[in-house]
Amino acid sequence: xxxxxxxxxxxxxxxxxxxxxxxxxxxxxxxxxxxxxxxxxxxxxxxxxxxxxxxxxxxxxxxxxxxxxxxxxxxxxxxxxxxxxxxxxxxxxxxxxxxxxxxxxxxxxxxxxxxxxxxxxxxxxxxxxxxxxxxxxxxxxxxxxxxxxxxxxxxxxxxxxxxxxxxxxxxxxxxxxxxxxxxxxxxxxxxxxxxxxxxxxxxxxxxxxxxxxxxxxxxxxxxxxxxxxxxxxxxxxxx
Numbered sequence: 001x002x003x004x005x006x007x008x009x010x011x012x013x014x015x016x017x018x019x020x021x022x023x024x025x026x027x028x029x030x031x032x033x034x035x036x037x038x039x040x041x042x043x044x045x046x047x048x049x050x051x052x053x054x055x056x057x058x059x060x061x062x063x064x065x066x067x068x069x070x071x072x073x074x075x076x077x078x079x080x081x082x083x084x085x086x087x088x089x090x091x092x093x094x095x096x097x098x099x100x101x102x103x104x105x106x107x108x109x110x111x112x113x114x115x116x117x118x119x120x121x122x123x124x125x126x127x128x129x130x131x132x133x134x135x136x137x138x139x140x141x142x143x144x145x146x147x148x149x150x151x152x153x154x155x156x157x158x159x160x161x162x163x164x165x166x167x168x169x170x171x172x173x174x175x176x177x178x179x180x181x182x183x184x185x186x187x188x189x190x191x192x193x194x195x196x197x198x199x200x201x202x203x204x205x206x207x208x209x210x211x212x213x214x215x216x217x218x219x220x221x222x223x224x225x226x227x228x229x230x231x232x233x234x235x236x237x238x239x
Contacts, residue, residue, distance in 0.1 A: 002088040002112045006122040006140075007081050033058040036067070039092075046077035049108075056092055064096035072108060088112045115151070121158065130155075148173050157188055165191045166220060174221045180229040190220070202227055 031041045036056050041049040050073045057066035069090050074082045090111040098110065115133020125142030130149035137146045139158035146155050147165040155164060156176040164175060179188045196214045205211040210227045213219045222230065 001116040001118065002085055002114075003118045003120070004083065004085045004113075004128075005120045006083045006124075006126045006128075008076070008083075008122060008124065031064070033064065039064060039069075048075045049073070050075070051092075051108075053092060064092045067092040069095060069108075069112075072112070085112055125160070161186050162188045163191060164188065164220075166218075168193060168196060168214075168216070168218060170218060172217065172219050172221070174223060176223050178222045178225050180222070180225050202230055 029041055029043045031039060033039050033056055037052060037054060039051045039053075039056055041051070051069050052071045052073075053067050053069040055067040056064065059065045069092050070086075070088065072085045074084070076082055085108075090108075095108060095111055109129075113131035113135075115131060116135065117131055117133065118136045118138070119128040119130065120138045121128060121140040121142070121144050123141035125144055126140065127145040127147070128137055128139075129147045130137055130151070130153045132150045134152045135149065135154075137148075137153065137155045139146060139156060139160075139162055141159045143160045144157050144162045145165065146157060146162065148155065148167070148170045150169060151171050153171070153173045154176060155173065157164065157179075158177070161179075164178075166173065175188075175190075178190075179186060181187065192214075196218070199215055201213045203211055203213070204227050205221060208224055208226065210222045210225045210230055211219055212222065212230065
């Protein structure tokens with residue numbers, strides 16, 4: 001179960017903030033094996049990703065060819081910590097082999113986030129992606145964008161008008177703190193495919209929750225939200 005924590009904005013030129021933009025796959029990067037427990041990747045604009053682990057080995061032809069990665073920390077060019085990922089264990093050799101197929105951060109994420117992961121946002125507004133397992137996503141005080149993945153995910157946006165992305169096949173998710181009546185700039189929104197919304201049913205669940213069932217095993221349970229607060233054709237849903 002990997003734990004990802006954001007401390008500051010990770011953004012491309014458009015302001016889109018998430019881990020995958022940390023290293024651009026079309027631009028070069030360098031890496032240095034500092035010791036048997038530390039490897040440092042540096043982008044062409046001096047951002048760094050520090051990988052800690054055990055028994056790292058390096059071969060001039062094969063690259064990083066042995067050891068286990070157990071944590072990663074991302075820094076900007078000024079040395080400010082942007083994000084950290086802990087509580088996982090992946091093969092350093094398999095990670096390095098994937099660098100030929102994708103960019104550094106995506107290769108890392110594909111291996112580290114495999115199920116029951118925890119993603120925790122900063123208070124500046126972040127974009128987070130759930131993996132394939134039953135993940136937990138926790139937004140901060142900013143305007144966050146939370147992308148559900150396959151599995152039974154639990155999501156909370158925190159303060160601010162957050163946007164929850166849900167697609168066919170994402171499974172049975174739970175939104176713990178959905179604000180359906182906050183008003184402009186404060187109300188949360190859900191982005192769902194138009195066809196899924198047309199076929200959805202809305203019903204009360206338990207004493208104070210609402211279930212939106214899209215069929216085929218896909219649904220969102222809104223905790224603490226009454227059915228009368230949800231209209232599948234109003235602006236709560238962003239298509």
